[in-house]
Amino acid sequence: QQQPRKRMERLRGQLLAAPAPGAAPPAVAAQQAARPPPAGANAFAASDDPIVVVCALRTPVCRARRGGFAKTTPEHLLATVLRATVQKSGIDPAELGDIVVGNVLSPGGGAAMARIAQLLAGIPHTVPLSMVNRQCSSGLQAFASVAAAIQSGLYDMGIAAGVESMSVDQMGAVKPSVDYEVVAASRAARECLIPMGVTSENVAAAYGVTREEQDAFAAESHLKAHRAQEQGLFDAEIVPVEVKGEDGSVKVVSADDGIRPGTTAASLAKLKPVFKPQGGSTTAGNASQMSDGAAAVLVARRSKARALGLPILARLEAYAVVGRSAKKKKKKKSPLPLPCKKWSTRKPAKRVMLCIRGSLFPSCLKVGVPPAIMGVGPAFAVPAALEACGKRVDDVDVFEINEAFASQAVHCAKALKLDVAKLNPKGGAIALGHPLGCTGARQIATLVSELQRTGAKVGVVSMCIGTGMGAAAVFEKPAC
Secondary structure, three states: OHHHHHHHHHHHHHHHHOOOOOOOOHHHHHHHHHOOOOOOOEOOOOOOOOEEEEEEEEOOOEEOOOOOOOOOOHHHHHHHHHHHHHHHHOOOHHHOOOEEEEOOOOHHHHHHHHHHHHHHOOOOOOOOEEEEOOHHHHHHHHHHHHHHHHHOOOOOEEEEEEEEEOOOOOOOOOOOOOOHHHHHOOHHHHHHHOOHHHHHHHHHHHHOOOHHHHHHHHHHHHHHHHHHHHOOOOOOOEOOEEEEOOOOOEEEEOOOOOOOOOOOHHHHOOOOOOOOOOOOOOOOOOEOOOEEEEEEEEEEEHHHHHHOOOOOOEEEOOEOOEEEEOOOOOOOOOOOOOOOHHHOOOOOOEEEEOOOOOEOEEOEEEEEOOHHHHHHHHHHHHHHHHHHOOOOHHHOOEEEEOOOEHHHHHHHHHHHOOOHHHEOOOOOHHHHOOOOOOHHHHHHHHHHHHHHHHOOOEEEEEEEEOOOEEEEEEEEOOOO
């Protein structure tokens, strides 16, 4: 009888000492108080220690097969920018939690190539590395992956990079390993195989973007890029690369070589359409260039950056991934009209959050769009990203939107009602080039240096993505 009574008394005492509903038990509460809040907590609650950019560099971007890196393999480009990132920041590379590299065309996903580059750069084998391929957004996805890992508490500092050699790994050399008979039976799946140039023609036709508008936009891109190059505005972001010449001599490539001074709308108008000979408008002159290049961004938790005495160049406030569904949303039209029934449903689209709202980074988003008009991606992604972090288009000082094609860039600028003076102020991919896996990281480097140079506060990086997606990230320069 004594034993049951003692057990009941102990149970009664535990119940009386139990925490209120929803509160942590005393032992757990003590552990929580002894450690910092988890990094994966709601971004607004953890905003006192945001994710920041402390260094962002790139190699020159050179014309594929004809430019300065025509004989240079991708691991050399990546090793050069990784080494420069470590040297400029002064960090101990052993402190890096991870390296994530965006790449599209390299065999095996570029895994061996990138690991070799890491070791050539002097970053020890104890630092892990992985690859990511979200096509034209791969460099930005690498950044988002590192930022999300830091926010979730996996580590405090990492490098997001991107690399592509379209001289070595040529676009279209490898076809998707799919059952083409099965794919042919599905219109939606079949459209993923549409050549990118044809999607450009689709956008131009669907949204009424004229050949004259495209050529004028392309000429302006070259003009802005040439002016920036002449004024040395790229110097802060570019890392010179030593390459071997055909005679064995070593030369230094220190500038982008795809920029064509003197390009005009009139000269571009003489070029013939490539993808639609009769009535087409996309030419070699108003589309992005196939290029070679690499870029790297050192990302950290702000407290880690401060502890190491690193400069805080920009911060990313939040992150999320969104998709699109055909479910009808009452009293709200789709932000972008769909051009024809075959590309998607007639019903308005609805954004669907794929993570807990407000957690991680709601200002870096990916959205799905019809593959046949993949170029419209930024017109969806940018508003979604701005809305997620409580900003409007007018709040943004600089837009770095990838110029995959003039057709889609012109349309997106119109759809977003952008002040063209804020759009790609130093030119874009039509003039600079578009090394697929590198571009997103290159855009971050270009944006961050422009924010530092001009004193601007808010910037956006965005791009369309082959097979029908869009990505956007919002960055903000801290007040001090």
